[in-house]
Amino acid sequence: MTIEAPRRVGQAFDTDELVLNMGPQHPSTHGVLRVVLRLDGERVVDADCVIGYIHRGVEKLCENRDWTQIILLTDRMDYVAAATSNLGYVETVEKLMQVEVPRRARYIRTILAELQRIASHCLWLGTHAMDIGAMTVLLYAFREREHVLDLFEEYCGARLTYNSMRIGGLPLDIPTGWDKKVSAFCDLMEPKLDEYEELLTNNRIWVGRTRDIGVISGEEATALGLCGPPLRGSGVSRDVRKDEPNAAYEEFDFDIPLGTRGDTYDRYLIRLEEFKQSIRIIRQALEGMPEGPVMGKVPRLIKPPAGETYHAIESPKGELGYFIVSDGRSTNPYRFRVRPPSFCNLQGLRRLVRGHLVADVVALIGTIDIVLGEVDR
Amino acid sequence: MDLIWLIPVLPGIGAALNGLVGVRYFDKRTAAYVACGTMAASLLLSLVAFAQLLGLPGDERFHQVTVAEWIPPIPLETAGGIGSFEVPWAFTLDPLSGMMILVVTGIGLLIHVYSVAYMDHEPRPAYARFFCYLNLFCFFMLLLVLGSTFLVMFVGWEGVGLCSYLLIGFWYHKQSASDAGKKAFIVNRIGDWGFILGIFLVFFTFGTLDFHAVAELAAEMPVEAAGMGVLSLICLLLFVGAIGKSAQIPLYVWLPDAMEGPTPVSALIHAATMVTAGVYMVGRNAVLFSHAPMVMEIVAIIGLATAIMAATIGLVQTDIKRVLAYSTVSQLGYMFLATGVGAFAAGAFHLMTHAFFKALLFLGSGSVIHAMNEEQDMRRMGGLKQYMPVTYATMGIGALAIAGVPLLSGFFSKDEILYRTFLHNRLFWMLAVVAAGMTAFYMFRLIFMTFYQEYRGPAWEGGHGDHGEHHEDDGGDHAWHGPHESPRLMTVPLIVLAVGAVLAGYVGVPAALGGSNAIEHFLEPSFVAHAGEGAHGEAAHLSHLAELGLMAISVLIAGLGIFLAYRNYIQRPETADEWAERYAGPHRVLTNKYYVDELYDATFVRGTMVGARGLWGFDGGVVDGAVNGTGWTTVASSRISHVLDKHVVDGLVNLVGWVCQEGSYGFRRVQTGLIQNYAFATLVGVFAFVTWFLVGR
Amino acid sequence: MLEAAVFYTLAVLILGLGILVISARSAVHSVLFLVVNFLLVAILYVTLSAQFVAVIQVLVYAGGIVVLYLFVVMLVSLKRAPEQHADTRRLGVTGAVLAGAVLLEVIGIVVSGAARSDAPAGARGAGVPEAISDPMLNTEQIGWVLYTEYLIPFEVASMLLLVAMIGAIVLAKKNL
């Protein structure tokens, strides 16, 4: 029985440091993240994130597919929020081509994106709670996520990788009665949120496990390039939906919840509030849904003019940006680059876990809400 | 009235606050508030006390408060056998001290207020330090005034000397200021030496130090009309102290140099309050002095000589503050003249009026200096009338008052002195009148050179002719925008003092002018041993007409002085230089202040140094020789002891150590450091024991 | 008969395990043998109808102290066996031999003592106040003696434990 012990000579009464590998096969690293922890007893001295275990070269692949095929590949990045990945990509290309998207299409896109946010947050809530030991919440959250997946299935026929958008609009109009079902889902979802809160929000153990864990100030969060709920949890008001509205967001009322302490509990509360805001947006969109076509005027062969553009949307995980260069000649992008929120948020992990206990590492991986498919791409 | 002890204590508290806490923590406003607040409270108390005093009938205006015991009774030998030396912290309120506390607190408060603005350029800690000193000074001054024994007064006396030193040297980074501080302090010590000897003698003679008791005892003694008795000796010694404090010949040299201090200090200490302490002390001991006529004569002569000498020097000085300083010395001479001729009340009256107008003049000059960006030379001023009307007007009133222009305060008090002098000795009167004329001359010379004529000062930013509104205080960069009126905090005290300078005289309007000379009757009880005793019954009286005639003469002389000044400095400004050339010899003498400083330097300072060198030589040769001889003897004996110690004592000790060391070489083989070997040893013991048990059965 | 069988079985096991404790190569095995040894000693106590002491033996010795040993053995992970470094001056083997001699002597004393006719086998000691009567009351009686006659030693022992606790914390803590 040995524990490899890097021993610091001359330091009396010093316990040895322990190097612990967490992952890539570990139940709570959300995929294939490997975190190399240096421990002093149970306390984390330092952490190194090792990524790349599911690197598929999505960006390179995209540079060798034509513009429409790329939508399919974006599904495979953040596979628990494929619709927002699609949205970001198609809007970027639309921006490059300066295509006008019909209002109805933009409304439906907003609904899809917000439904996607609910689904993604459900997954996050379930796994986060599971990591901290509350296993019932996982099953509750998945129960509701199932409803969202049903709605997506009805809309586009897929439950995970939707391929649900097209450059210039949408492939399909919504099925008859779909909007009623979405509305019914909104009504269903709200009491369920209270159910989650009942299990967690005021639970002493939950608060004890998340309060003051992974505290990060707004400045530091900004400096690390965090985005999405981890950034807002530190009180920085940054939401692409508000700051640079895309789709139809500028037409709806919604609030950006902000944290005060920048700890895990704040981030938890923010995501719960985002559920409610998403429901609010969906309801407004359903109510004000305009009539009209869902596809704009787009040439048959998509060949954007030469140029480059960067466009970002607020995915459930944070700011998802696409940087695309077109040479104007070929049917595939010259350069395709993604700014994935999961990857940026993962940078914060090392800072967040330092000084905490091993058990908190699990909670902190949960709180930054990463999807390794998006990190590695 | 039982709270009069609070009157000095309040500024003392202010000083403690500012000095202990304020220098480090207070901002300027707080420091100023603390200082002014305590002074205002003190003034209020003084007013209340004074009002209560007035409420008493004339004979009973005497109140003594003992706050605490200071020196417990000690048996000491006195002329009358074994006396009990006992000094309480006791304070006396009688008409004289009542008047003095009003003057000190009242003018003190005005000067505090004035200083708030005047010292505004100072950095923060120095600001608080300044107010600490100022308050401390007021504390000691009030202690001096209110003290009912010689020793309490002496504490105040030394305290004001200390504060004077601190305040003169306030800008201690300036060599001349710190030198002036030291000079004031040392010269005062000479006077204090006389004072304390006088106190010793008072105790030896009377067996007590209480003023009242001393006065009562002294009143029993015969007047030493001829020759020097013990009373005369006491008075002479006390007078030496007064000379030092009140800057009389020959110890006046420190006062003009004291003008190195900030102007409010000059006004408060060196014009209105501290320098009058000598006069006050003489007045306090009026009974003693009146039993020593010969000393009185000396007092009068010294006062007169000082008055004239200072006045003549004042004629040619060009530094605005020095003119005022010599004027102060001269006026103090007047006061001593008054006391010398037995007119204690007149002296005190002049003391009061002088406090008003001299404080006014000093503050005015401070205002001018402030306006001229720290320029003190009158030759570089001129024409300031248009820039600073308030200062001009108030200073003008002050000058008129000091010159003895009728209906202003100086007129009444000075004429009272002159009148009493006339009664005493005609020659003295004539000289005094001449001095009064000179006073008028140099005061108006000052006014004319400062406020009239052409502007001769340095040019300023923003153009010469732009005599605009440069009222605002220009912060830290000290960009000077030309002469300007001072801020309100400075002008208001000026105005108040000007009003005082005009009105203060009306408490002593002489009978010849239809007045009742109220002040004299008010003060009278303080100068006699027993209230109600008709002390000055023997004094001769002139008719009112003759008195009026004397007034007219002095007014004429004053008018002449003013006219001469007008002619020399307004009509024909060149006359002044012409006169200076024509009378080059006297002018040079006067400009150099009669070479008194040089004389002192040559005699006393050098003499002291030569003596000190001699003593040094003695110390080095004889005293050190003896000490060194002793040292050598010690060294020699210790050498012997060392040899013994090294070879006998150390030898024994080393032997013990050696035995231990050699022994341990053997024993340490046993101590292997292996615990199991020790256990083995134990086991051997157990084995032996068990074996013994087994065999033994 | 039964009593003798139980005693001999236990004695053999206890001694055998004792030898295993001091001879086992791995310290963890040593600890394991020690635990079993202690449990057997506890059973021995039960046969002597000292149930309370037996339970205390299990609870404190086997369940507490030896767990501590086990912890330390696990924490002290050795890179080289202690036997690699041996001081030549140690007298271990001699000591073992000497210890054997002492054992023989003691056994001799015991046997000779048993041989003597006046040995008070099974007799009560003189002037003994407390008698063991009902085994069901064993605990109560011990408690009674402990809290009356031996109260001060009991308190001293508890103080000793407190001091030992603090001492152990101070020694083992990295930084106080």
Add this chain to the structure above:
Amino acid sequence: MLEITPLHYTALSAALFIIGVIGVLVRRNIIIIFMSIELILNAVNINLVALSSQLQNLVGQVFVVFVIAVAAAEAAVGLGIIIAFYRNKETVNIDEMSLMRW
């Protein structure tokens, strides 16, 4: 022989005691030496309980309680020292623990 007298217990105790002593003398791992000391203490305890039973006197059992308390204290402090020593020297070999020599 078949009748179990207190002398049997005494003999057992003596044997266990000597085993402990040999352990102390022979082993070099200080933890095992400590365990040998525990064996010695147990030997004493067996004696005490046996005699207590024979003499029908509970004081023997009371003493066992005290012995156990002392053993617990000894184990706590002794093992604490071992841990501290191990942190510094990375050894538990008693032959290397000779800092106090000479």
Add this chain to the structure above:
Amino acid sequence: MLETFIIPLLQIAVLLNAVLVAVTFMVLMERKVMAWAQARLGPMRVGPHGILQAIVDPIKLILKEDITPVAADKWVFTVAPIMSLVPALVVFSVVPFGPDPLYYVADINVGLLFIVAVTSIGVYGIILGGWSSNSKYPLLASLRASAQLISYEIAVTMTLVSVILTSGTLSLVGIVEAQREAGVWFGFIQPVAFVLVFIGGLAETNRVPFDLPEAETELTGGFHTEYSGMRFALFFLAEYANIIVISAIVAIMFLGGWMRPFPNVEALAFLDLIPPWIWLIGKIFLFLYVFIWIRATLPRYRYDQLMRLGWKVLIPIAIGNLVITGIVKVLV
């Protein structure tokens, strides 16, 4: 011969089998109750509503390959699960299922101390299991588990002392009889002790919210990570047997053991028709249900929080409870 050997042996045989069967069914119960709490069905395939799952699971475990890691200390690796299970089963020997000797194997005068002592032996199985696997996660988990077990044992034992003070005996039969004499379950006299022992029991058996040693998401399974097959099953058995032991102790000490509710109210005498052992088993299953319920509800404590709760909350409360009990005992 009959009374000294045959009957006790029969009793032991029945008891061991009953406990082992109870454990398998408790696993099934846990799965079903959890499923109901979490809006799912749980095992449904084997037998009606998956009842036979309780039989299938052990069979699976026995048939699985029993792997011994190469680097493990084989001897200790084998002994550890046994050392874990044996104490858990031994404890049942003093658990009385009814008033007369037929219902218990032994009634000893130090019964409660015996339980505490024997359960404390169980920690060896955990430590040695973790250590002998020669792997980091099991070692960490075993250290945690043993530290947790020892810490909470202190609190639980101290609390039990206050119950002993109330009853005046260490014998479990005596404690139940004392409750009959008192006319009220000790759960009402000692509510603080009741809650404390229950919480301590949760911690000692490594159940949620104190299931750190087995926290899958942190330590990938705990000290038995490297175990498989029957050796794993032994650990599993030991753990669930311990849960049943704790439930039994709590039921006996605080809920009147085999007695019906309100034992001295004559009007309820018809309840005595139900045999006493059913009453006790019913109470035990009540606690088992609560154990499972808590597992479905609560998140998990962090290690330091758990230790803080044990040392800074439970032990002080236990001491306070003991002191107050003593004072009341002296005064009343």
